[in-house]
Amino acid sequence: MNEPQKEQDWTDKTALSLEPSLHVNDTLFRNAFDYAAIGMALIDLNGRWLKVNRSLCGIIGYSEQELLSTDYQSLTHPDDLELNLEHMRRLLSGDWVSFQMEKRFFHKTGKVIWILLHVSLVRSPQGKPLCTIAQIQDISSRKQLEQKYKSLIEYNPAGICSLDMEGRIDGLNPAMEKIIGYEASELLHTSFKSIIAGEKDQLHIFQNGTDGEQLNTEIALTHKMGHQVYLGAKDVPIIVDGRIVGFYIIARDITELKKTKESLAVLQQDLQDVVRKQQGMTFKFKKLDGRFIHTLCDGELVFRLGLTPEKVVGKELSEFVSADIAEVKERYYERAWSGEEHVLYEGQINQITYIASLRPIKRDEQVVEVIASCIDITERKRAEEDLLTTKEMLESLITNxxxxxxxxxxxxxxxxxxxxxxxxxxxxxxxxxxxxxxxxxxxxxxxxxxxxxxxxxxxxxxxxxxxxxxxxxxxxxxxxxxxxxxxxxxxxxxxxxxxxxITERKKTEEFLRKSDRLSVVGQLAAGLAHEIRNPLTSLKGFLQLMRERGPNQDHYYEIMSAELNRINFIVSEFLIIAKPQVIQYEMYSLNQLIHTVIQLLEPEATMNNVRMSVKMTDDPIMIYCSEIQMKQVFINLLKNAIEAMQAGGEVRVEAYVERQQVHLRVVDNGAGIPRERLASLGEPFYTTKEKGTGLGLMMCFKIIEAHQGTIQINSQIHEGTEVDIALPLAAQQQGGREERWKNSIKAVPGRTPV
Incomplete structure (x- = not known):
């Protein structure tokens, strides 16, 4: 016989053995079983339904015949089956007399229903287990309510902590775990006061809890990481069957809010200090019952005006300024109160002028207050007046x-x-x-x-x-x-x-330049006449000798040729000085220019017992200049040096390059020039000579300035005079001209510069 057949035979025998007992008080049992308000069932030890009542059929949706053809395990939710079987094993083993559990059944429609199951074991008179009797109640509605309640707790953004009557923690929702950093398992059955930071008596949550009063308070808790968190909390009693069995603490984290409030308090204090210590003045006002009442007034300007915040706040204008001033200012107040932005006006109190800017403060497009910022413009007004005076003076100067x-x-x-x-x-x-x-x-x-x-x-x-x-x-x-x-x-x-x-001045300068040239030519003429006469006399003598002695006097030709060349040189240089020419700038050797002028003036120097010496490098020193003008400068300076030594002496001429400049120095050991007269040298018609005009030195200054150079004169009485000329090197001077030429090419076509 196989095992299923054995189980079926045993079930039939169990039913037969139960039948005599079931017939005892049969009517009473059937009525109690069939008409019970809760589901009732007899179940064999293998879980098959033996007998079910109408309430059970109504709970799970199956008819009696449908249930008797199956077992209760097939209706049990898989997640609850193992626990259900475990309870049955313990019941059959004698560990339990009965058991009760909440489990899920599948309704005939397929939906899941929650039931409260109470199972007891039925034994024979000999104590042998015969079957189980089960009481089944539908608790689906209650479980749905519990799930909603649990969801409300679990997913509530507020932190929720449940406490028993002794203040021990028996639950935390995820939000509370996040707030304090602990998991619920770490704090279960510990006192809530153990995580309170600071003084424990700050928690007043339980003082009136038994009366069901809900309290709002601020508490500080110690986070798991050690820092403090601040909670805004209230307590809610947990009431079961009309009796308080514990409390919920519902809280929200206000740590950041508290920090913000503290920061805001600091900022408000800072703002108050700033407003109080500002150089200007800030005030606010409202319109109450047709009167403009000041609600704020502070700043250092307030005190400089002879006022104090106490004299202004809570008062209208006429209470601290004269009526006529108040009347004028209230017009501006009215404009700002009507919503006009940036209302400006100037005021003056105690000889202090200030400017006020009024701006309306709006809420819901309605002006609720007006704020004003004022700054002291007393100094600015004075500066404006001074500027206006200066402007008028400048305009007068420009005009006249x-x-x-x-x-x-x-x-x-x-x-x-x-x-x-x-x-x-x-x-x-x-x-x-x-x-x-x-x-x-x-x-x-x-x-x-x-x-x-x-x-x-x-x-x-x-x-x-x-x-x-x-x-x-x-x-x-x-x-x-x-x-x-x-x-x-x-x-x-x-x-x-x-x-x-300067047209007339330029004409005068040109006239003076010509006069100076004529003066130089006249002075040169005397020396040149003597110098030319000597070689002419020699030539005349040689010609007479050649005529007397006949031809073949070749040694005379060389001497005569040299004398004629000297006459030609002297006349050529004289013509250069005397004849007006177009001024042209070219590259010249300073060495050659100096030697040429010295040769031209040597006869005059010899006549005056003056010796001339030259010191310069063998390498040519190149300058970019006008030959005629530069020679005119050298002639003037050397002639002045010669004429300054009436008893004879020496003139030294030095030329050298230093710091990208060419220096020419003319030094004599003549009578010298008084110190007080040095500043006037170069002015027209100012001279230290008895028969001089002063034009020569003036023209020297003009020419050197036109060549981008400078002249400096130093002199000591009875010791002599030193004239220093500084000129740009040829490369630098030429480069400057080329750069200016390039710049002119870059000029924007069509523009007419000043």
Whole structure:
């Protein structure tokens, strides 16, 4: 016989053995079983249904016949089956008399229902287990409620901690675990007060708990990591069957909020200090019952005005200023209260001038308050008045000066000219303002471009002599100074030009230059006449000898040729000095220029018992110059040195290169010049000679300046005079001219520089 057959036979025998017992009080048992309010069932030891009542059928949806053909394990949820079987084993082993558990059944419709199962064992009179009797209640609704309640606790963003009546922790939700860093298992059955930071008596949560009162409080807990967290908490009693069995503490983490409040308090204090200590003044006001009442007033300006916050806050204007001032200011107050932004006004109290800026504060597009910021502008007002005075003076100066002034923008359009400009150049204001500057000759365009480049690169252009055109086309010699006009950021926005008409001065200088040349020529003529007469006398004598002695006097020819060459040299140099020529700059050897001038002046030096010596390098020193002008300078200086030594003496000429400059030094041991007269040397008609004009030295200064050089004169009475000339090296001087030429090429076509 197989095992299933044995089990079926045993089940049948069990039913037969139970039948006599079931017939005892059969009617009473059947009524109690069939009509019980809860599900009832007899189940054999293998789990098959033996008898079920109507309530059970109603709970799980199956008919009696359907249930009796199956077992209760097939209806049990798989997750609950193992625990259910374990309980049955312990029941059958005698460990338990009965057991109760919550489990899930599958309803006939397929849905899962929760039941409360109570199982007891039925034994024979001999104590042998016969079957089990089960009581089954549908608790699905309760379990759904419990799940909702559990979800509410588990997923609540607020931290929730459940405590028993002694204050021990018996549960934490995930939010509370996150807040304090502990897992629920680490704190179960420990006192909640053990994690309170600081004084334990700060927790008042249990003082009135038995009365069911919910309290709100702030508590500090110690996080698992050791730092403090602050909670805003309240307690909720746990009530079961009308009796309080514990408490829920529902809390939220307010640590950051508390820090924010503390930071805000610090900021508010800082703001109050800033407002109090600011140089200006801040005040606020509201309109209450038609009156403007001040709600704030602070700042150092308040006290400088002779007021205090107490005199202003809570009061209207007429209570601390005169009625006429209050009436004027309230007009501005009204404008700001009506919603106008940036209302400005100036006020003055106790001789202090201030400017106030009013701005409305709005909520929901409604003005609720007006805030004002004030700054002391007393010094600024004084500065503005001084600036206005200065401006008027400058305008008067510009208007009445004899120098022409023009202002142009960066597009070279004329913005402004003064009366002197109209007078000098002949253009009326309406003829030139707003139009390109038109006073530069065609041949000066390149030069003007170079000047503009120099100015924009940061160099100065001062007293530059050039030529400009009158309205009628007449050229005017002018001295020009141009300067940039810059804005507050330092950017050049315009150019100002100041020009002075020096046409008459240039004519005078040219006249003086010619006069000086004539003077030099006249003085040279005496020496040259004697110097030429000597070789002529020699030539005449040699010719007479040749005529008397006949031909073949070859040794006389060489002497005669040398004398004729000397006459030719002297006459040529004399013509160079005497004849006006076009000034041209070329490369010349300073060594050669000096030797030529010395040869020209040697006869005069010899006549005056003056010896001339030259010290310079064998290598030629090249300079970029005008030959005629440079020779004129050397002649003037050497003649002055010769004439200063009436009793004879020595003139030393030295030439050398130092620090990228060529230096020429002329030193004599003559009578010297008094110290007080040195400053006036170079002025026209100022001279230390008895018959001099002073023009020679003046022309020397002019020529050397035109060659970008300088002259310095040092002298001691009875010891002599030293004249130092410094000139640029030829490469440097030429390079400067080439650079200016390149800059002129870079000038923007179509622009007309100043």
């Amino acid at each position: 000066t004899s120098d022409a002034i023009d202002v142009i923008d960066l597009q070279f359009n004329v913005l402004q000219v003064n009366h002197a400009f109209e007078k000098i150049y002949g253009f009326g204001v309406e003829e030139i303002v707003g139009k390109p500057l038109c006073i530069i000759p065609e041949d000066k365009q390149e030069e003007a471009a170079q000047l503009m480049e120099r100015l924009l690169s940061g160099q100065e252009v001062t007293d530059f002599e050039t030529v400009r055109l009158h309205k009628n086309g007449t050229p005017l010699h002018i001295s020009l100074t141009i300067s940039p006009i810059k804005n507050a950021e330092g950017d050049t926005v315009a150019i100002a030009g100041i020009s002075r008409d």
